[in-house]
Structures are given as structure tokens and as C-alpha cells.
Amino acid sequence: MKKKYLGIVSLIYALIIIYTWFNSNLNNYLAPNMQICIKASSIVLLILGIISILNNKIKFRFKILDLVLLLPVLALFIINDSKLDLSLSINRSGFNRNKIKTDIKVEDIEEDYDFTNTYFDIDDSIYMELANYISYGEKATKFIGKTIRVRGFVQKYTSYIPEGFFTIGKYAVTCCIADSEYIGFFVKYDPDKIKSFNWYQIEGVLKQGKDKDGYNILYIDLVNIEEISSEEEYIYSCDNYNSCSKLEKYELDY
């Protein structure tokens, strides 16, 4: 048995990957586009494991350090299908700044808003692109005055959020959860009226204000807010949802 242990580890790795795959939990670690690699690896590991166990010429020498190879199994056991804590988003945010320095003069933003036909109705499939664009796209000011509806979990009173604002967002995942980043929108509203890391749907209008460093930011001037039950906290780029064409109508110029 000892001389076959690498074959056994290979089989164990294949099985934990297949287990995660068939429980639809790979999204909790990798962006859908990246999953093909680990799925293919599980098949290769399965084949390598079986061959090395069945073939008498393949033997390995066991060393005590090799026990660390079982740590991923222990980690999966600890995780037990859970996702990143929402409070960890504080550690994974605070980069994105809009560097627009000139104020845009906006005339006559209407006061009666029609949210039955919201201009930006942001679902997960276009969340990452629109949140990034509106947060720090230099030409996003053309959207000032547009109505917006978005869902997410909120942060308040963290160092990068100006007074009288909170943020609503989700974890954006490019390749894997290790690169995830909390992205979203500044919202002008009394932070004391909401609970940190709870889930809300908000509706409002995009306006321009200042961040703590004096740079202009686009924020959502809140009109309606509703507490909602928790949603998928990870979002991926639009090509993972085959939804990039939905962005065309916004004519995002960079």
C-alpha cells in the first residue's frame, strides 16, 4: 500500500475534484471559463492513479512530508460548501478610483423617476463590466442622470467610503476566488439606516460627487431601498455568462 501511495493520492485528488464538480461547487473556487482545466485534470489524474496502482513496476517511496498532500482534503472538509465571508470584502476593496477631476455640469435631472423602465437594471451577467465602468470609466459621466437598479451586499464606515455614503457590491472573480475583489457602487444614503454585509436591492439615479481624496465619483442617489435575501455573492465577467452582447446598448467607450 505504502509503495502505491502516489497513485492513491492521485485518485483522491481526482475524486475530490469530481465531487466538487458534480456538486456544482466549482463556481465557489474558479470562474466558469477556467473550470475546463481542472475538470480535464481530474480525468488525467484518475487515469494516472489507476494505471499506477494496477502496474506492478510503479512504486514510490513514502516520506513523512508527503502527508501534506492530504491538506486539500482537510481544507475541503473545513469549507463544507461555504463561501467567502462577506465581511472579508473589507480586505478586498478600496482600489478603484475615478480620476475625473473636472466637474460635469448636469442640467435638470428629473425628480420623478420611472423605475418600471430602469436604464441600468444590473444583473450578475453584466455586473462586473458595468460596476467597473461606472466606478472608474473616465467617460462614464455621460450616464449622469440615468436610473439604475442593483442588488448586492453592503459595506459602510470603511476607510475609503466618504461620509454619508455606503457601498453596494459583490465579489468579482476573474480566474479564481484568490483574485476576487469587492466591486460595486457608492450610494448616498444614511449608513445608520442599513446593516453592514446585509443584502439590499436599491434603485436610484447616477450623480456626481467627491471621494475622500477630492476626486469625482459617480454615485447612486438612492430613491428606493429594499432588504432582500442573500444572492450569489460571486460574479464573473460577461463572457462567462455569454451575455457580453447585452452591454452593447450602453455604448461603453473607453
Add this chain to the structure above:
Amino acid sequence: MDIIKNISIIFISIFYESLPFLLLGALISSIIEAFVSDEKLARLIPKNKILASLVGILLGFFIPACDCAVIPVSKRLIKKKVPINVVVSFMLASPIINPVVLLSTYYAFYKTNPEIIILRIILGIIIALIIGIIMGIIFNKKEVIKEIKEESSDDIDEDFMELIEEFDACKINCHDETVNSKFIFIVKDTLNDLFEVVKYLIFGALIASTIQVLTPRSVINIFKNSQILSIVALMLFAYLISLCSTSDSFIGKSLINTFTKQSVLAYLVLGPMIDIKNTIVLLGNFKKKFVLTLISLIFIMVFIFSILVVILL
């Protein structure tokens, strides 16, 4: 408990992201061993050191290896007597100039900062070339691979030696039986190589995920106003966060609004060449002096070239 859970989640995500590339690297490395003789490899490499390093860089373009997969391949190349300068140039350039990384860099920056794409490639190649040559001079004909004591005198090695003798015979005259034993060799060698690297990947990924959970990323924001400090801060950030080179461009893109272009460039060049995860993997496979010299040279060169970009652009 939540901290351990968060660390475990990030750890598994790094593990699942890197494992396919390590497997690919181990497979390529075993196939090289089984099918390419030392002599054949030696013939491919020019005598001129600069040309030889350029061949290493070119190899980096054609072998689709990210920063994780290059290590088993590099170790094999050194064992097969490929000169150190060629292997180091390959090892450093491959994670920057391989097609997958080029594509992700292109997508991240072509709209906003196309110059970053070109500068990342140019700096990657120049630094890989220079460090390759310096390492070649310092470690010329010195042993750089860590000895693994296991292969000594028990029955496992007798079987293994038997296998090796069989394909040595196969290199001259192959028949079905030896083709079969070649296949068995690839299976054994791939698993051996893979888990020798995975062990250290596990340590590296654990450290990287612990750092990610315990340190707020925004801590580097305090350096954003100084040109030089922001370069150093983003180099350290790249080293500690240990992202795969296929995904680091997108984080780089979000940094560019807060930091200078040159410091983001330093992050994009240093990260694929070395990070904490790969340091652990390298230390498990190469001699300490080799690894520490390599890391110091990478930090020094990336810093110097980033400053040069500040002065010139």
C-alpha cells in the same frame, strides 16, 4: 473558525487553479525525459550565450506554461544538462510571454493602456535575458538542483532503474514492449514530478491565502503618492498575493487608477517571475543559494527597469 474557513477557500481556489498547470508541466517534463535525449537537446542550443538565452525565451512562447508549470519543466531541463542561462531565461519569460497570458494582458489593457501590453512583453524578455546570463555566469557548472535522497538502494529503485534501462534501449531500437515501458515510465515520472512540486505548492498556497485573509489589500494605498515607493509596494504586493499570471492583468487594471503606470508595470513583470508560492516550490526543488540569488536579481532588475521607464517615458 471563520478565518480558517476563509483561508481554506482561498487556498483551494489557488490549488484548483494551479494543479492543472502543474500537471501539464509534469507531463511535459516526463515526455521530454522519455523522448528527447540529452544530445538532441544540446544540439538545439546555440553556443553563443545571448542566442542560447533567446532560444530559452522562444521556448517560453511555445510551451504553454504559466508560472506554476515552468518549475518541473525547468528542473528537468537542468537535469538534462541544458545550460543554466537558457533554463533561467525560459523560466522567467515563459509566464509572461506565453499565449494565454499575452491574451489576458491584451484584454485587460488594450482599451485603456495599450502601452502596458508592449512594455510588459519587452521588460519581461529583457529582464529574463539579463538574469539568465548572470545566473549562467554565477552558477556555471555548479549543482543547482536539490538532491533527493530517496533514490538509493532499495527495491523501488531497482525497478525504476530497470525501466530506465528499457527506454534507453528503446531510444536505439524500439519495439512494443519498450514502448509500453516508456508509457509506464511517463506515468510514474509524471506522478513523481507532480507531487514533488504539489507538496510545496500546498505550503506556498497556504501562506499566500493566509496573507490574503489577514491583510487588507488597501494597505498598499498609503504608498500611492510616491513614485518610487509605489513601485516597491506593488512589487511586494505581487510577491505576496501570488496570483497566477493568467489572472494578474485584471487586478493590475484595477490598480492603475490608484497607482502610477510604472508601478503597475513592475507588478505585472515581477508577479509572473516570482511570488511567495513559487519561492516555496523553488526552495523545495533547487538549492537555497540558487533560489535566493534568483529572487534578489528579479527584485533588483524589475526595480531598475521600472525606474528607467519612469525616466524615459
